[in-house]
Amino acid sequence: MTAPEAVPVDAALHLAVSQFLFREARLLDEHRYEEWLALFTEDLSYEMPMTLTRERAESARAHDYDMTYFSENADSLRMRIDRLRTDYAWAEDPPTRTRHLLSNLEVYPTDDPDEFTTHAAFVVYANRGSLPNWEQYVGTRQDTVVRQGDAWKVRRRLLLLDQALLGTNSISIFL
Numbered sequence: 001m002t003a004p005e006a007v008p009v010d011a012a013l014h015l016a017v018s019q020f021l022f023r024e025a026r027l028l029d030e031h032r033y034e035e036w037l038a039l040f041t042e043d044l045s046y047e048m049p050m051t052l053t054r055e056r057a058e059s060a061r062a063h064d065y066d067m068t069y070f071s072e073n074a075d076s077l078r079m080r081i082d083r084l085r086t087d088y089a090w091a092e093d094p095p096t097r098t099r100h101l102l103s104n105l106e107v108y109p110t111d112d113p114d115e116f117t118t119h120a121a122f123v124v125y126a127n128r129g130s131l132p133n134w135e136q137y138v139g140t141r142q143d144t145v146v147r148q149g150d151a152w153k154v155r156r157r158l159l160l161l162d163q164a165l166l167g168t169n170s171i172s173i174f175l
Contacts, residue, residue: 006108009116017107017116017145020152025100028174033081036174037074041146041155046072048159048175069161069171077174091172096128098173102141114147115155122159124175137175138162 008014020039027036040046048069072080083089104121122141127134144156159175 009107009109013116014105014107017118017152018105020145021102021105021118021120021143024154025102028100029098031095033084033174037077037081039153040074040077041153042074044072044074044077044154045156045158046070046077047157048161051161051164053164069166080174089172091170092128094129096126096173098127099125100175101125110144112146116145116147118143118145122175124173126173135168 009017024036024039027033027039048071050067050069084092101123102120104119106119108117108119110117118141120141120143122137122139124137125134126136139159139161142156142158142160143154146153146155
């Protein structure tokens with residue numbers, strides 16, 4: 001990932017990447033999963049390592065990259081999406097209503113003129129059924145986005161949760 005001291009991209013490029021990522025979030029909220037997956041490269045990496053709670057003196061590392069909540073690729077995401085279209089996706093019947101919020105977006109160039117690193121804060125709100133219960137996922141997201149002609153794609157997504165303990169038994173939605 002790009003160092004925090006790196007010079008961000010210009011306003012026009014920042015706007016283009018922002019609009020791409022906002023549209024990607026909207027596709028998830030509208031349950032348009034096939035269209036959402038088409039916004040990723042075939043060599044994608046989509047990961048969320050476990051969050052650790054450490055004493056200040058122990059270590060500055062807050063995430064365990066050897067233990068993950070999920071570590072996906074294009075094939076595993078495609079399988080999850082295909083399963084949602086069957087009668088066996090009980091955790092998503094009725095479907096979860098979600099709202100993906102992305103803010104504090106920073107976009108940085110890499111050595112490749114068509115590849116960019118993004119850092120953003122995210123909140124995903126999820127509610128299912130008519131009960132007043134909801135789930136919330138909050139954290140930092142680091143994406144690698146690539147420009148392919150006139151289109152944008154996500155090559156890598158790393159989600160770093162702020163919470164160390166999930167308030168749910170499973171993650172049946174896409175973050």
